[in-house]
Amino acid sequence: MRICIFGAGAIGGYMGAKLAAAGADVSLVARGPHLAAIQARGITLIEDGGTRTVPVRAASDPAALGPQDYVIVTLKAHSVPAVVPQLSRLLGPEGTLVSGVNGLPWWYFHRHGGPLEGRRLESVDPGGVQWDGLGPGRVLGSVVYPAAEVVEPGTIRHLEGNRFSLGEPSGEKSDRALRLSEALTAAGLKAPVRPRLRDEIWVKLWGNLSFNPISALTGATLDRLCTDPGTRAVARAMMLEAQAIAERLGIKFPIDVERRIDGGAAVGAHRTSMLQDLEAGRPMEIEALVGSVAELGRIVDLPTPTIDMVLALVRLRAKVGHLT
Structure with missing residues (x-):
């Protein structure tokens, strides 16, 4: 082999x-x-x-x-x-x-x-x-x-x-x-x-969809963005929009949103891959992690207002680059 x-x-x-x-x-x-x-x-x-x-x-x-x-x-x-x-x-x-x-x-x-x-x-x-x-x-x-x-x-x-x-x-x-x-x-x-590999794909994507762009926009590590009330609320809203799309496609989530966010917080002071890419001047995985879910929302006719807003912001952040 x-x-x-x-x-x-x-x-x-x-x-x-x-x-x-x-x-x-x-x-x-x-x-x-x-x-x-x-x-x-x-x-x-x-x-x-x-x-x-x-x-x-x-x-x-x-x-x-x-x-x-x-x-x-x-x-x-x-x-x-x-x-x-x-x-x-x-x-x-x-x-x-x-x-x-x-x-x-x-x-x-x-x-x-x-x-x-x-x-x-x-x-x-x-x-x-x-x-x-x-x-x-x-x-x-x-x-x-x-x-x-x-x-x-x-x-x-x-x-x-x-x-x-x-x-x-x-x-x-x-x-x-x-x-x-x-x-x-x-x-x-x-x-x-x-x-049912697609179930695992969604559970991993659930966090990447929200934590990655929020970290790129704020510079925050996982522990901070998952415990700060404001950014936690944004992550939750994005994840609930994604969950509605996934469940319409037959996906079963083994945990709820709060536990998934708590799991992110437990990782500690970790810089997400998107934040690391931004700081290093490398292209970020915006479309695979965020744009794809927005596209699926349109396909299954479900609104994604929070995802769309964060997607617009992180796309512009990619064009502007890291601010020091």
Whole structure:
């Protein structure tokens, strides 16, 4: 089984290091100093107080790696359309594309059933580039839970979590899902195959939809924005709007809004990924995390006034940049 991780930053690097240490046939697509360091000495993982460096094949040009059985995409959502031709060339004849990207996935309505079956989402797949170039039939969904960081080129520090939930768009327990689950489990990761992966997608998106843009607009860490009465109320309003949309689509939430916000507060003084991207001058995942939910609201004819307002503000913040 040949596995390629496309986008070997913090999360992709963490997964790659774990797989390589377990002896899996894994390769990485990376770039810049990070790639150079991995090629020179392997990838270093700092985990549980210990440090381990493992050799792993890495390249900037996917063509150098050959066809793969699984291509696991761990890029930011807005970066994926531009690399569709490269991803297509990496996939072998029966290759599976594992979508480990934050936000509402472009394949969401593939094998969804009902009147929205096959519906495309312009906010996360402008022009249908991924749908047409890759094909939703190749996709195995994933919800990524670990937190990690690149502390220097070629070195990843694992912070918490080791679960990568997997799921077919149809909900079936397919052979390809079970095979990948076994490989990840052998590497010391948790990889349950879920019959209702979309429920997990929404629970994670619930927080990202609200906490991320609010943090980018205010500069606040999770503990502050989840406990301040004003910003907590904004987050709650956004999440209730999103919940109404999701439930209309058949999603079941295992917890309520207050518990979800309390969970965010419990993380502590964490800067969300959107705030980190803003401060570093990188593009933010606005459309995948917020714009996609606003688009779904229009599709199912439910109002999203708070989401729309915050979306307008954070889009302008992206154009203006970080204010120091």
